[in-house]
Amino acid sequence: MPTPAVELRSIVKRFGSHVAVDHFNLTVEKGELLSLLGPSGCGKTTTLRIIAGFVEPDEGEVLVMGENISSRPPHQRDMGMVYQSYALFPHMTVFDNVAYGLRMRKMARDKIEERVASVLELVHLRQMAERHPNQLSGGQQQRVALARAIAIEPKVLLLDEPLSNLDAKLRREMQVELRDLQRRLGITTIYVTHDQEEALTLSDRIVVMNSGRVMQIGEPHAIYRHPANSFVSNFIGITNILRGRIAEVSPGGNRAVFVSEGGLRCTVVLDCAQEGLSEGVSAAIRPEQVQFRRGGDIDTVENLVHGTISHVVYLGARTGYYVVLSSGERIIVDVQNVSEATARQAGDPVLCCLPPESLRLVADSAD
Amino acid sequence: MTPHGLREIGETKLQQVGSGTVSPEGKTFLARLRRVRRCAFAPLAGRGFIVLLAPLVGLLLLLAISLIYMFILSLRTFDKGLIQQEGLTLANYQRFMFDPFYLRILGTTFVIAALVVLATIILGYPVAYYISRAERWKTLLIALTMTPLLISAVIRVYSWVYLLGNAGFINRTLQDLGWIRDPLPLMYNRIGVAIGLIHVFMPFMILSLLAALQNIDRNLEEAARGLGAGPLGAFATVTLPLSVPGIIAGSLLVFTLTIASYITPAVLGSSADKLIALLEYEVFYETGNWPFGSAIAFILVVVSLIVTVGYFRLMERQMGGKRI
Numbered sequence: 001m002p003t004p005a006v007e008l009r010s011i012v013k014r015f016g017s018h019v020a021v022d023h024f025n026l027t028v029e030k031g032e033l034l035s036l037l038g039p040s041g042c043g044k045t046t047t048l049r050i051i052a053g054f055v056e057p058d059e060g061e062v063l064v065m066g067e068n069i070s071s072r073p074p075h076q077r078d079m080g081m082v083y084q085s086y087a088l089f090p091h092m093t094v095f096d097n098v099a100y101g102l103r104m105r106k107m108a109r110d111k112i113e114e115r116v117a118s119v120l121e122l123v124h125l126r127q128m129a130e131r132h133p134n135q136l137s138g139g140q141q142q143r144v145a146l147a148r149a150i151a152i153e154p155k156v157l158l159l160d161e162p163l164s165n166l167d168a169k170l171r172r173e174m175q176v177e178l179r180d181l182q183r184r185l186g187i188t189t190i191y192v193t194h195d196q197e198e199a200l201t202l203s204d205r206i207v208v209m210n211s212g213r214v215m216q217i218g219e220p221h222a223i224y225r226h227p228a229n230s231f232v233s234n235f236i237g238i239t240n241i242l243r244g245r246i247a248e249v250s251p252g253g254n255r256a257v258f259v260s261e262g263g264l265r266c267t268v269v270l271d272c273a274q275e276g277l278s279e280g281v282s283a284a285i286r287p288e289q290v291q292f293r294r295g296g297d298i299d300t301v302e303n304l305v306h307g308t309i310s311h312v313v314y315l316g317a318r319t320g321y322y323v324v325l326s327s328g329e330r331i332i333v334d335v336q337n338v339s340e341a342t343a344r345q346a347g348d349p350v351l352c353c354l355p356p357e358s359l360r361l362v363a364d365s366a367d
Numbered sequence: 368m369t370p371h372g373l374r375e376i377g378e379t380k381l382q383q384v385g386s387g388t389v390s391p392e393g394k395t396f397l398a399r400l401r402r403v404r405r406c407a408f409a410p411l412a413g414r415g416f417i418v419l420l421a422p423l424v425g426l427l428l429l430l431a432i433s434l435i436y437m438f439i440l441s442l443r444t445f446d447k448g449l450i451q452q453e454g455l456t457l458a459n460y461q462r463f464m465f466d467p468f469y470l471r472i473l474g475t476t477f478v479i480a481a482l483v484v485l486a487t488i489i490l491g492y493p494v495a496y497y498i499s500r501a502e503r504w505k506t507l508l509i510a511l512t513m514t515p516l517l518i519s520a521v522i523r524v525y526s527w528v529y530l531l532g533n534a535g536f537i538n539r540t541l542q543d544l545g546w547i548r549d550p551l552p553l554m555y556n557r558i559g560v561a562i563g564l565i566h567v568f569m570p571f572m573i574l575s576l577l578a579a580l581q582n583i584d585r586n587l588e589e590a591a592r593g594l595g596a597g598p599l600g601a602f603a604t605v606t607l608p609l610s611v612p613g614i615i616a617g618s619l620l621v622f623t624l625t626i627a628s629y630i631t632p633a634v635l636g637s638s639a640d641k642l643i644a645l646l647e648y649e650v651f652y653e654t655g656n657w658p659f660g661s662a663i664a665f666i667l668v669v670v671s672l673i674v675t676v677g678y679f680r681l682m683e684r685q686m687g688g689k690r691i
Contacts, residue, residue: 043475075592079593087590089587089591
């Protein structure tokens, strides 16, 4: 197996009595874009700064290409960092900003000019070379920050919520540009974000973090479809969670009956990842997987339950219906707005189907 | 509807008027719009300066009128011990500007001022830098730097006498330790004056530097280090250049304060090597020659003005392309 580009071994960092990073282990493959995803205060930024060398871990090691760099100061780690606030040097031109790292490495003048020009070309800012940062828009400043980080051809690119200060449309554009650039250059990239949509869009793999610990590592598709615990399932996308217990398991082990706290009985299809769950579990289902059915389906479809719509949220492409089930539990149902005819209103009675294949049992993870 | 929303509608409508596409109904709408805008901002319209009137008048009375009076005074002659009430002459100014004795005093004042500015920068910068980076004790540290200002000027200056004199604390201790034989001349000379002035004006420099340093994004030095600059390199290429406005502001403050200082040079300095404020005192109170004294005062005002204007020009040039 090839040497991982970055490896974190059992990193621990405490701030007073608060454990920010708790025995964190991670390997990042060369050329991949890995996201650290989690709510505020989960330790993702601290972890990034430990990799960069600005924070010294209390325990554990940081390795780059197999070499232990834990004791190296930041300016010797050969990493490029992009900040949420851009952190461009206001007293220097765009050119000088991008050239800064190269000048620190004592590169020859003509080589610097060449490299800066080509990097600015990559981010489509060639003509802005002589401007100052305060003369650029937010998106342009972010691209300069990116150019500055990649100009030094770092071993690892570190990004700390770089797109958080941009408006939604610009963010989406920059996400695509960033991904393109990263793929083209093949730089190993670690990306910190609290926006799960962003993580799903950009990453080769996502590390979901909470309270300094890893909740799940995996590809975006795997994390969305098969969350390992209720935290991940709650954090990524919206999920309906029904607490309850397993009543029976079929002899073949591939089906179970789940009974919610409200008394709702559902059949659940189990896949191998869900074996070994104890009694106290939750059943999770994504809002877009719940189906509205008609009365005639009562005898032919599994897992049907009556409910009433309490709330309607119109989202343009979709509509979210807040439904109170007959068992007392509340769920959200997402329906694509294909035609006006299917629109429902608050107060309408509905028949919901929770398909057995779409229900996932998750262990109640510690909060 | 917010005024902002109204303005947007108004602008769209104005564009339509410009292209001649507004209907008669539209024109009434515009008229109504204009009336609404005027009503919304009526209380302040054109009358904002009323709020400034009272302090402005007070300021004018105190400053301008007394300055004008002094200026006229400086143009009078002092004849047979009396201030003449008629006749304007530049004799007082000429007397000052063409006499090497007086010019030397002005020169001494500038030299000491420059020295004090330099010393406060060199001594104050590390303190300001440390405070800007301090997390928990910041308020306490700022309060500590202000201590020279908390003591009465006279008490402060005589404390220095106690420390700096030939039989003072410093000399006695060094003699007792055997490090020196004869006492060091730390007082009644430029050294004593400089020490006293540096001490009292240090807070001004430190606070100016602190303000500038705190305005610098914390991430900048870090970004520089991540890009390969060592801690000293990051400071020199990023933090220091960005703190220059603070250095300039502090220098202006300390300079103008120093050239006007009286008590410290009076007590700690020598009467042979005077600063300009002492000269002023003598001229006003001992000789009674108010016209000449006023002329000296005005020369000082002009010098301060030149330095201040120079400062603003410098700041403008700094802000021009490299706004902080």
